Structures are given as C-alpha cells and as structure tokens.
Amino acid sequence: MDKVRIGVLASGRGSNLQAIIDAINAGTITAQLAVVISNKVNAYALERARRHGIADIFLDPASVADQPNPREAYDRKIFEVLKSYQVELVLLAGYMRIVTPILIQAYPWRIMNIHPSLLPAFPGLQAQKQALDWGVKITGCTVHFVTEGVDEGPIIVQAAVPVVEGDTVETLSERILAHEHQIYPLAVQWYVEGRLRIEGRCVRITQKP
Ligand code: GAR
Secondary structure: OOOEEEEEEEOOOOHHHHHHHHHHHHOOOOEEEEEEEEOOOOOHHHHHHHHOOOEEEEOOHHHHOOOOOHHHHHHHHHHHHHHHOOOOEEEEOOOOOOOOHHHHHHOOOOEEEEEOOOOOOOOOOOHHHHHHHHOOOEEEEEEEEOOOOOOOOOEEEEEEEEOOOOOOHHHHHHHHHHHHHHHHHHHHHHHHOOOEEEEOOEEEEOOOO
C-alpha cells in the first residue's frame, strides 16, 4: 500500500519537524515526508529538511502582498505546492501564521497542529508565558485538528507538564517541548493507521486493526 504523504509547514527551528523525521526513520511513523514549506527564508526547519533529503520550499508572503486577500492568496500558493507533492496530511510545526479557510477546506480534517498548552487554556501566542502569568501548576501541550477558529479544533492527544518553582518561559518551554516531541509522532501514526474518528468536536482513537 502507498504510504501517506506528509507536508510540514514550519516557521522556525523545527524541532517538532525533527521529531517527525526521526520517528519516520525509526519506523514508528509509517509515512513519507514529501515536503517542508516555510514562510521564513532562514527557518532552520528548511535546513533540517535539506539535511534529510526532503524537498524544502520557502514561499515568500511578500510575493502576494499586493493581492486583494494576501492571506488567502498565500494559502493558495501553499496548496499548489502541497498538491504538486501529492500531500495527504499537513502538519503545522511551529507555523506562526493563521491558516485560512482556503487550506482548511482543501484538507478537511487533514491538518494537525501542535500547541504548547493544554487547550482550550492559553490559545494563541506565547502560551507558555500565558501559563506562567496565570499561575497554573500544570500546563502541557496539545495536538489537534485545525479548524477555522485559532487553536480550537478537536483535540487528538495531550500531555500534562508540571510548572515548577522558579520556572522561566525558557525552562518551562523546554520541558513542554520534550513532551511535544513524544505526542506529535503518536498522533501522526494514529492518523496513518486510520484510527482517528471525529465525533462532533471529540476525536475517538479506535483500536489498532
Ligand atoms: C513549539 O513549542 C510549538 O508548540 C509552538 O512553537 C514551537 C515550535 O518549535 N507552536 C505554537 O506556539 C503554535 N501556536 P519547533 O519549531 O522547534 O517545533
């Protein structure tokens, strides 16, 4: 059977991308990484892709800045690339742009995101800082399907991470990140095995066939 073809969108250092690459190489994700796309020319994620012989593509948001709806125009360009690489599943991995309905409708229930908090707490930017400022004792990370509401889509898997005395944004982020690297590959493999069933806003994980 053909392997599921994955496309990753990333804006930064790409440690979650690396976790996906490592899981594919280890055989714990039985899919193929077809392309990595970034909105940032210097994103280290692109370098990681290159090092592993994966197509790396920088799409410049400035190239569509003069269009009537630049965000949608940009997502149309992304879609063209994903289509040309026959991508079936899209992973947002530290992708710091809001995805428009153009992409969401092109990939219904086939876009996942990882977020560094226990959603629905602390959506949006600087989730780890939000958690520290709020004074929560437990935070964590969430993999969810992407819908039109930011960080609102059905939750696939979460990991809880304690906040400890003296934590800074950096120490907490690092502790959360280690869990991100565990749960993102897990969610992807569940998808690959066809085990994710969406019921309303709940995701059921069915038994392994
Ligand atoms: C990760 O912590 C990810 O959860 C977060 O950005 C970081 C990217 O790290 N994403 C968001 O905050 C999305 N709202 P990485 O580039 O090393 O994977």
